[in-house]
Amino acid sequence: MPATFADPATPSIPLHVISEDGLKDWSQDQPERIANWIDSQGFTGAIGQAVTLADENGRPSVALAGYGTKATRARGRFHLAAAAAKLPQGTYRIVSGLPEEARSIEALGWLLSAYRFDRYRKQSPLRAALIAPEGVDAPRIEAQVEGEWLTRDLINTPAADMGPPELEQAARDLAQRHDATIEVITGDALLEQNFPMIHAVGRAADRAPRLIDMSWGNAGPKITLVGKGVCFDTGGLDLKPAASMGLMKKDMGGAAAVLGLAHMVMATQIKIQLRVLIPAVENSVAGNAFRPQDILTSRKGLTVEINNTDAEGRLVLADALALADEDGADHIISMATLTGAARVAVGPDLAPYYSDDETFISALENAGRDQADPVWRMPFHTPYEPMIEPGIADLDNAPAGGFAGSITAALFLRRFVSDSRYAHFDIYGWQPKDAPARAKGGAGQATRALLATLATLANQ
Structure with missing residues (x-):
């Protein structure tokens, strides 16, 4: 279950957040025995350090x-997460020190x-619970956490247990929870309803390709999220080498991201x-x-x-983007491990994006800084x-030469959006090593x- 804040009525341990340049002043205000204990533990206020003091019964x-x-x-x-563990x-x-x-x-x-x-394997849970700090929007934070939990779980699940049917079920579960509507077009019905490239990419698999279509909300701007759901990518007949295929369970990271974002939107009741x-x-x-050829x-x-x-990936996204554009969306946003x-260009930590909408760009850049995202x-x-x-042909799905590969992929996708404002995110969807x-x-x-x-x- 996703983590939540502890009940504010729960008996709690006061936590002081101490910066390196603030430790001396804090220690000077404490009894000598406390200052000596902190010093003996090697606590300097560095990120990731934690120390506790015990009462007469030996409890923190x-x-x-x-x-x-x-x-x-x-x-x-x-930074605080580094100490929580x-x-x-x-x-x-938290009683002091946190701006x-x-x-x-x-x-x-x-x-x-x-x-x-x-x-697949039980792991030790985090033992330290937190009461929401004063002034924070606890329900909003918990919605973000649950959305991120969903995204991580979907990506981490191996393709044997997270194919197109299981991804569909995850979307259906989310729709049921939030009273959203959902329709799914599967297999040869994709050809009958004119999604030929989705069908072409997925037809060789034992598990049928499909287009998942979920809707929620009846007021505000029309926002369509399109997520690449390639549940495993062998490379097809242009087969990937083993080293490149090892992480391909995450090639549905765009779909996992938009489902996590959809939960955040619906749980916080954004008016869109x-x-x-x-x-x-x-x-x-x-x-x-x-x-x-x-x-x-x-x-x-x-x-x-x-x-x-x-x-x-750009092939299956293209058919979905064309459908989104037909609906007259105000904004179309695609997310893909593309x-x-x-x-x-930017490594695993940054999420590169493409947009020419200055209003969207300004809002996103500010939000990225404010949300540590x-x-x-x-x-x-x-x-x-x-x-x-x-x-x-009109388009080439893989231009020769290798230059500007992310840009040419984004330009390819843009060809399928004519009437809506469009942004595309070429994400990685994977954390290579543990970090706070x-x-x-x-x-x-x-x-x-x-x-x-x-x-x-929504508020403009």
């Missing part, structure tokens, strides 16, 4: 958590640090008309797999030459358009920033 009576310096805090995020069992209440502007983020990080993926579209497929190898005709009518069957080029704008560089035009509040494994990216952005758009 006071706790300290290191908060580093301004310089060390600038090198990371969720080192505190003994108990319920803690008001940092309370929401540090409380969020504390709850996120409780995440454990224990479907939300639609979630997820093309859910497996890119597999079989006699009926789509082939290099095939030319596919998309829902929009644009033809696409297949120059690499491993560039399949290109290795994005990782080369970093994003980085990339260009829809129109002069690169000829790179995705092969001559024999971010366990190694599946990770949501840009979802908290987008939640705040959608709230801003």
